Amino acid sequence: MALIDTVRASLRTPGLRRRILITIAMLLVFRVGAHIPVPGVRADVIEQLFRGGGGLLGLIDVISGGAFRTFSIFAMSVIPYINASIIMQLLTVVIPRLEELQKEGEEGRRKIQEYVRYGTVVLAVVQGFGTAVFVRNQGALVSGSWGWVALIVLSLTAGTAFLMWVGEQITEHGIGNGISLLIFASIVSRVPAALVGMAELVRTGALNVLQVLAVIVLAILIVAFTVVVTEGVRKVPVQYAKRVVGRRLYGGQSTHLPMKVNQAGVIPVIFAQSLLVFPVTVANFFSQTHPVVMFINRWLGFQSPIYLLLFGLLTFLFTFFYTEITFQPDQVADNIKKAGGFIPGLRPGRPTAEYLARVSSRITFVGALFLAAITLLPYGIIAITGVQQAYIGGTSLLIVVGVAIETMRQVEAHLVLRQYQGFMK
Structure with a gap:
């Protein structure tokens, strides 16, 4: 009952309702983009690779919410951003200048976030190139020319950069941590397919x-x-x-x-x-x-x-x-x-x-x-x-539970803030 009451109160609060609607709209954009294929890739060959039982491919597909299986523009999801964030966290301990920036408050954190963005693009290009070469070696391209490889790298990098922007918009104008919610949506979107697959196995x-x-x-x-x-x-x-x-x-x-x-x-x-x-x-x-x-x-x-x-x-x-x-x-x-x-x-x-x-x-x-x-x-x-x-999956479960708890906390915090504002008015 407490959960239902919280949801009702959230929808009745104008400012919070707007944040929730922005979050839902951004997640819908993400799910629609997950079905826009990268040009020049043969979908039948990619599907055959998954049927071959590649555990690595399956892992990437879960994080991308099925976008890798369809080889969409969001196939790499926010994995380059996560890696860039982890690397930056480690570097703040090793490099004194970054450690000083972290202690400078909001301005320092904004600068570090800017470095994370640059790192995300660099890692996206590297990962995109590796992915393009992989599908090329598997015969999944309509043509093996390097022009098609470059087009795939550009498409995948642009997709990751766009998702990074979507995540930041959710964090700033929506509810919860944007990047975490994108991963959450990716994992949860696979649940219906898993249930259908289980039902088919029972049948x-x-x-x-x-x-x-x-x-x-x-x-x-x-x-x-x-x-x-x-x-x-x-x-x-x-x-x-x-x-x-x-x-x-x-x-x-x-x-x-x-x-x-x-x-x-x-x-x-x-x-x-x-x-x-x-x-x-x-x-x-x-x-x-x-x-x-x-x-x-x-x-x-x-x-x-x-x-x-x-x-x-x-x-x-x-x-x-x-x-x-x-x-x-x-x-x-x-x-x-x-x-x-x-x-x-x-x-x-x-x-x-x-x-x-x-x-x-x-x-x-x-x-x-x-x-x-x-x-x-x-x-x-x-x-x-x-x-x-x-x-x-253990990793997926940790992400889903952690993000769900953190998002509900933020919703409750906004509700408490609104109540205090009401008292002050």
Whole structure:
């Protein structure tokens, strides 16, 4: 009922209703563009590649919301933007100038965002060229000339740049994070096709009702578990000292510092997946009968035991690595000290920073185990139910749950803001 009441209140609030309508309109533009094909590509050959069971192609297709299967202008989706953002986050730690920019407030963040845009275009050109060469080698072009390759690179880069603009418009004028919502829409758009596919398998006898029920029950349990861990926080108590200003007494209140169990979000999974997919992607550019290519496809194939082991291990390690970069105990402890606060039983400064580092390490260990488990769950579902298609991808699930929760929070925040404005008027 609370969800329904929130939706009703959102639609009754003029400013919020406008934001929601802008978001829906932009997402519709995205879905329409996902069906505009790139010129010069043979759709029948691309469809044949997917029927060949390419796990890598399937992964890209999920993120693009089916745009890669139809080889539309949005085939690369916002993947170059995500990669550019991750690279920029890492560079802000390595390059002092970027770190200074990040601390300069809104103007500095705007400058960093500008660098991300340039990086997105560069990565889109590189990825577009790799994609064009791949489909050319597979005989999917009407002509093998480099002119057609250039046209495909231009079309894919323009599509990614346009989606980047759409995402920014949603973030600025709509509801939620635009790029995240585009990925969310891509993943959710595949659900009807997955349900139809499952129904067809039941009709033909390839699946029985018990297997379908098992998949549904496991899906519900996994979603519930994901929501619990995503929302899980360790509350570190913080006490603020009393201060006398003039004749008034300020402070003295108790609050807490929320430390999320999964502070890294889905980024470590993307790191791990990108690293493992890279050699397979490069191998696709060469003859499939070459010994090295055959070795890579055999041992790093999408469902090979080595791939699964490395995927889980890298996800676990990258969670610690990324949390170490994004959460800085010294800076948090310094901010608490400047605000006149302290953690009960600890001195401000270094002891507080060491305590926060210990707490962060412990909850990151739990978060890393969760991420590693959730990425391997689809393969567990295959083993338990016998269903040979993983309808619930771990990465996709994390994105969908995270974006849905964050968007609802923003809607509620806007409603609260409107109520306060109403009181002030």
